[in-house]
Amino acid sequence: MTNSSTARIRFGVIGAGAIGAIHMETLNKLADVAELKAVTDTYLPLAEQRAAEYDIPVTHSSPEALLADPKLDAVVIAVPNQFHAPLAIAALEAGKHVILEKPMAIDSAKAKEIVDVQERTGKTLIIAQQMxxxxxxxxxxxxxxxxxxxxxxxxxxxxxxxxxxxxxxxxxxxxxxxxxxxxxxxxxxxxxxxxxxxxxxxxxxxxxxxxxxxxxxxxxxxxxxxxxxxxxxxxxxxxxxxxxxxxxxxxxxxxxxxxxxxxxxxxxxxxxxxxxxxxxxxxxxxxxxxxxxxxxxxxxxxxxxxxNERELLARHFIQSIQDGTTPISSAISGYTNNxxxxxxxxxxxxxxxxxxxxx
Ligand SMILES: NC(=O)c1ccc[n+]([C@@H]2O[C@H](COP(=O)([O-])OP(=O)(O)OC[C@H]3O[C@@H](n4cnc5c(N)ncnc54)[C@H](O)[C@@H]3O)[C@@H](O)[C@H]2O)c1
Missing domain, CATH: 3.30.360.10 (Dihydrodipicolinate Reductase; domain 2)
Structure with missing residues (x-):
């Protein structure tokens, strides 16, 4: 985490497909509270293309490398549903706050695993139910x-x-x-x-x-x-x-x-x-x-x-990190949905x- 509770939150994005790109565009509009610092995708040329499009300084070769980056406070996870739980858990364990795309997980057993890790680590997690x-x-x-x-x-x-x-x-x-x-x-x-x-x-x-x-x-x-x-x-x-x-x-x-x-x-x-x-x-x-x-x-x-609903969701997430409060669209509501x-x-x-x- 950054020193001051009001410092800008430094983000990495995992998954550079259609929705990952929308998150990049959104975060770039929130320069007062967020910095978009890194991106990765299993298809590296796409991550590199997005880095150029959205002016992202670092392209990591894997989610593991991105999560090991100490310069990041939070990640967006925008990958196929099967990978939501393993990546969200790895991110929380690495000390990152998480914006996780919907559905929270591929099934409720995996969603429960995320709930448990979120509660243990105390990191902020929001499900991207932007509606x-x-x-x-x-x-x-x-x-x-x-x-x-x-x-x-x-x-x-x-x-x-x-x-x-x-x-x-x-x-x-x-x-x-x-x-x-x-x-x-x-x-x-x-x-x-x-x-x-x-x-x-x-x-x-x-x-x-x-x-x-x-x-x-x-x-x-x-x-x-x-x-x-x-x-x-x-x-x-x-x-x-x-x-x-x-x-x-x-x-x-x-x-x-x-x-x-x-x-x-x-x-x-x-x-x-x-x-x-x-x-x-x-x-x-x-x-x-x-x-x-x-x-x-x-x-x-x-x-x-x-x-814009996605900008408001990201702002609410950042405010929740800074205030130490639970966001709406929390891990528990995602688990209930699953x-x-x-x-x-x-x-x-x-x-x-x-x-x-x-x-
Ligand atoms: N909130 C919404 O309204 C909304 C709308 C559409 C999709 N979604 C969600 O967003 C997520 C992504 O959907 P999309 O439409 O962008 O899909 P997409 O196929 O366009 O993009 C997914 C990207 O993830 C990459 N990827 C796959 N596995 C990965 C891994 N393990 N690590 C890193 N990168 C990986 C792929 O190479 C691809 O570029 C899904 O969970 C989907 O349900 C949300």
Whole structure:
């Protein structure tokens, strides 16, 4: 660590792909609180290319070399899901604070290993659930926190892409490297944001089913990622689940990379139904719904601001390091998300409801 608690945090980035590059761009905009000092990628020419693009002084030949660099305080980990846990654990053990891309880990056993090491080392770790930080999400959360919805008892959260399979045949569509399909990829965002809006109730039972009707036939492919047509597709392309929370509320989650669903938009949505009012959040809009004299009254919710959500996440992370506080989107919330994802996959395999034990 640097000497002063307000000194700029010196970052290295592990993984120089599409999302690693977005983190580099973000950190370069935060020159008042952050310095981007190093990068690495298993494909070294890409790391070198990014170093030139983003003016990064050092390119390390491996994550091990980057983590051994005493000039770094924190790392961003933006690699395929399979490598999240080993790299996050190695980073924490090396004394680095960590911004870890979502999903926290490929499964909940690996997520728990990260939780244990994070707690033992006391280093700051945040999961990159940047959707929590948008101006609109913060406006919605503020209304909920004022109690205007009353008791939120039913929530429908989802993201139904019609034609959005990322990188067919790449790591994205291989269970061994990704852990699953749209459920662990975009479903984790919708699960995380819904539970955040609901103020973090604990999941107690989960029933879910997954399907693969498009991917195995090379249909429904989208623009994200680079396809490898000789590769493998062994993950779902649609998942549906019902989650019961310890406060009695229900959360329905529906996600797909590809589906025949004409009247649903391709945008993320969360419908929060409360005893006094509701909020429907769809894409970049949100509406507040209440009943007045037995009439449905709907008003638009304005975003608090148009600040960049990834910049706010990084600033919140840095502030948490400096204050010694636990960030929102912490290791525990990432672990909770991974437990629900595991339970949905398990329920789909067995056909049974899965009970989650938290003792
Ligand atoms: N927060 C979001 O909204 C969001 C959006 C998309 C992807 N993601 C996440 O970001 C991560 C990266 O996704 P991407 O789209 O950038 O993938 P990508 O394939 O574009 O990039 C991954 C990079 O990691 C490198 N790599 C692989 N294993 C490595 C290792 N062990 N050490 C160092 N480098 C390694 C690869 O060479 C590649 O350059 C994934 O976890 C994904 O789930 C997050």
């Amino acid at each position: 929590r930080f948008s101006g609109l999400a913060r406006a919605v959360k503020a209304i909920i926190d004022e109690g205007k919805l009353g008791r939120i008892y039913n929530v429908k959260s989802g993201w139904i892409r019609k034609k959005g399979i990322p990188g067919w045949g790449s790591w994205f569509t291989r269970k061994e490297l990704a852990g699953g399909g749209p459920l662990i990829d975009i479903g984790v965002h919708m699960l995380d944001l819904a539970l955040h809006f609901m103020s973090g109730p604990r999941p107690v039972t989960v029933f879910g089913t997954t399907y693969a009707e498009f991917g195995p036939h090379k249909r429904g492919t989208g623009n994200w990622g680079t396809p490898n047509w000789e590769g493998t597709y062994d993950v779902e392309d649609l998942a549906t689940a019902l989650i019961k929370l310890d406060n009695g509320a229900t959360l329905a989650l529906d996600v797909s990379w590809a589906a025949h669903a004409a009247e649903m938009s391709d945008e993320p949505y969360i419908h929060l139904m409360g005893s006094e009012a509701g909020i429907s959040y769809v894409g970049n809009t949100a509406k507040f719904i209440t009943h007045v004299d037995n009439e449905v009254v709907t008003t638009e919710i304005k975003p608090l601001d148009d600040a 437990r629900i994802l595991d339970a949905i996959y398990e329920s789909s395999e067995t056909g049974n409801q899965v009970k989650l034990n938290w003792n």
